[in-house]
Amino acid sequence: MSETQAPTTSTETSSVVENLDKHEDFVEPDAKKRKISKPADDKTHKLEDRLGGILCCAVCLDLPRAAVYQCSNGHLMCAGCFTHILADARLRDETATCPSCRVEISKTSATRNLAVENAVSELPSECQFCNKKFPRNSLERHEESECEERISRCKFDRIGCPWRGPAHERSAHENECVHPHRSGAEIMETLKAYDQKLLEERKLYDSIFDLLGYEKISFNDVQLKPYRTDGFVHRLFYESSRFTAFSNQWVIKAGITNNQKDPTQCSERDISYQVIGK
Structure with a gap:
């Protein structure tokens, strides 16, 4: 059986065309809008990002803050990561290598x-305070002494004022600070705590001067030799040969990162010394 379609009238055709026109006017491709609204300095921003990616450290992937070292093939390392690589190699009793090309590196072979x-x-x-951008060589000075948003203390903090706030609000706070008007008895409590801290520091210096004031002082040139433990995790330690001081035999022993279960999996390095009487 054949189906028949009802003929469309001119009125229906015109309404469909009008609806299509309205729909086409309403829909706008998003891509065109994004292209038109791009900022003018987008290329400059991308260039800075590209330079940061090229000049970053091959280990931590961050821009170096101070010295930059490179291997013989030119791969860059910041001073902190370079020191950690040498320390890790020493901890494993291995040769230090570049993390990118595995060429041997050392203090003498690597150059700045x-x-x-x-x-x-x-x-x-x-800037970590005002979020404005400055050249890296002037950022530290800006954050320490120039930025109006840097955190500052009240000048009456020695007598107990706990205020901390932006530098531009410091003057207004100091004009209204109540601590200068406190009684002597109230201020004395704060000064006692301050004097106690100074007393503890003084005791440390006095103990050092007492040691230097002994009549008998022995000087020895001691050389520490590296050794490794025989456990599942090999730990590196240093030990000196026996030497004589104050009519006794002594040995100096140094442990590397003894507070870590596996020192090879940690980037922190600390050395603890022991003077052992034999």
Whole structure:
């Protein structure tokens, strides 16, 4: 059986066309709007990001803050990561290698890259207080003494004022601070705590001067040799040969990161010394 369609009238055709026109006017491709609304300095921002990615440390992937070292193939490492790589190799009793190309590195073979250091110092960085961008070589001075949003203390903090706030609010607070008008008895409590802290520091210095004031002082040139434990996790320690002091035999022993279960999996390094009487 054949089906028949009802002929469309001119009125229905015109209404469909009008609806399509309205729909086409209403819909706008999102891509075109995003392209038109791009900021003018987008390329500059991308260039800074690209430079940051090129000049960053190969280990921590962050821009170096001070010295920049490189291996013989030119891969960059910040001073902190370079020191950790040498310490880790020493901890494992192995040869230190570049994390990118595995070429051998040491204090004598690695060199500083002054051009990269100067380039990184000119890249902009954001202030942690006001969020404005400054060249890295002037950011520290800005955060310490110039930024109006940096955290500052009240000048009456020695007599107990706990106020901490932005630098631009310091003058207004000090004009209204109540601590200068406190009674002597109230201020004495704060000064006692302050004097107690100074007394503890004084005791430390006095003990050092007492040691230097002994009549008998022995000087020895001691050389520490590396050794390794035989456990499942090999730990590195150093021990000196026996030496004579104050009519007794002594040995100095130094442990590396003894507070860690596996020192090879930690980036922290600390050395504890023991003077053992034999």
